Amino acid sequence: MKKNIAIIMGGYSSEYQISLTSGNVVYQTLDRNKYNPYRVHIFKDKWVYVDEDDMEYPIDKNDFSINVDSFNITFDCVFNAIHGSPGEDGFMQGYFELLGIPHTSCPMYQASVTFNKRDCLSILKPYGIKTAESYYLNLGDTVDESAIIKTVGLPCFVKANKAGSSFGVTKVHKKEDLQNAINVAFKEDDEIIIESFLDGTEVSVGVITYKGETKVLPITEIVSENDFFDYEAKYLGKSQEITPARLTAEEEIKVTVLAKKVYEILKLKGFSRSEYIFKDGEPHLLEINTVPGLTKESILPQQAQVAGISLAELFDNAIQEALK
Numbered sequence: 195m196k197k198n199i200a201i202i203m204g205g206y207s208s209e210y211q212i213s214l215t216s217g218n219v220v221y222q223t224l225d226r227n228k229y230n231p232y233r234v235h236i237f238k239d240k241w242v243y244v245d246e247d248d249m250e251y252p253i254d255k256n257d258f259s260i261n262v263d264s265f266n267i268t269f270d271c272v273f274n275a276i277h278g279s280p281g282e283d284g285f286m287q288g289y290f291e292l293l294g295i296p297h298t299s300c301p302m303y304q305a306s307v308t309f310n311k312r313d314c315l316s317i318l319k320p321y322g323i324k325t326a327e328s329y330y331l332n333l334g335d336t337v338d339e340s341a342i343i344k345t346v347g348l349p350c351f352v353k354a355n356k357a358g359s360s361f362g363v364t365k366v367h368k369k370e371d372l373q374n375a376i377n378v379a380f381k382e383d384d385e386i387i388i389e390s391f392l393d394g395t396e397v398s399v400g401v402i403t404y405k406g407e408t409k410v411l412p413i414t415e416i417v418s419e420n421d422f423f424d425y426e427a428k429y430l431g432k433s434q435e436i437t438p439a440r441l442t443a444e445e446e447i448k449v450t451v452l453a454k455k456v457y458e459i460l461k462l463k464g465f466s467r468s469e470y471i472f473k474d475g476e477p478h479l480l481e482i483n484t485v486p487g488l489t490k491e492s493i494l495p496q497q498a499q500v501a502g503i504s505l506a507e508l509f510d511n512a513i514q515e516a517l518k
């Protein structure tokens with residue numbers, strides 16, 4: 195019997211457009227001999243199945259089913275392609291876990307923790323994992339610019355704590371630009387993390403569960419034409435993504451071992467892409483994405499391809515792991 199797969203995409207954050215692209219790649223790629231894929235849009239004002247003719251059918255939130263031409267359709271598995279809330283921060287995971295519907299991403303707690311940059315880094319620090327110096331702000335806190343600069347120096351990175359695709363991220367070079375960067379970050383989230391500038395080679399490391407084992411994919415080096423790996427560099431071609439990264443053998447081993455350790459400490463499952471910057475020869479962790487971009491240009495699919503894993507195999511494996 196072919197399995198019914200709901201590919202959830204969209205979401206409530208600024209990343210919804212990227213998610214729709216990722217979700218549609220999954221939709222186009224899944225093997226029709228094995229699966230019946232359904233595109234499901236998750237937006238604040240509607241949860242709907244969208245058919246080939248773009249007709250929309252509401253999702254029954256009681257059991258995540260749909261009714262099409264008087265037939266009730268339920269799903270064997272959910273393929274999660276929502277970047278940001280509610281797909282990457284644990285909400286959808288918790289909902290599907292309560293309903294008993296398998297899904298392709300990591301469990302609820304792991305998603306909540308990893309999507310919160312501050313909490314994720316704090317959990318990992320006692321394991322000896324290196325990070326930037328940081329300063330936290332919540333909406334409504336007094337902004338003490340001198341204290342911030344004393345802690346993190348200049349330039350520094352002002353980032354929304356729970357966001358992605360570089361929305362709400364600014365590199366600040368001058369004290370007078372700090373407040374504006376804080377305002378930009380608060381547009382994405384009510385929490386901010388301000389970090390010291392890690393000046394070095396940036397790499398992105400895909401770690402996935404593949405055929406029952408934790409697998410580190412070939413590492414990607416990020417070379418941005420812009421000041422950092424911002425939205426334009428990511429999605430509008432203003433960067434080079436070099437896989438495998440031009441690392442020394444020692445650097446490659448260090449970051450491979452570290453990325454696998456992070457995946458295992460946090461008990462992650464499914465896809466992940468963690469990011470590191472080398473400083474004084476040591477990889478410093480920036481953040482972890484548990485619903486990484488899945489467009490053809492995205493990093494994780496490129497890494498899989500270099501590892502000899504086609505997109506169809508990558509997605510098929512994710513579903514098979516979820517169904518175990």
Ligand SMILES: Nc1ncnc2c1ncn2[C@@H]1O[C@H](COP(=O)(O)OP(=O)(O)OP(=O)(O)O)[C@@H](O)[C@H]1O
Nearest residue numbers: 326351357358359360361389390391392422423481
């Ligand atoms: N402390 C730092 N030092 C140097 N560069 C940084 C630092 N923090 C962030 N950056 C730069 O900003 C980019 C975006 O930051 P980050 O990865 O934390 O945000 P994101 O929005 O979660 O990204 P993603 O699209 O990967 O989800 C990084 O890829 C890196 O180029």
Ligand SMILES: C[C@@H](N)C(=O)O
Nearest residue numbers: 277358359483486487
């Ligand atoms: C989609 C984006 N947050 C990524 O990590 O690829």
Ligand SMILES: [Mg+2]
Nearest residue numbers: 358359481483
């Ligand atoms: Mg991210």
Ligand SMILES: [Mg+2]
Nearest residue numbers: 359469480481
């Ligand atoms: Mg990132």
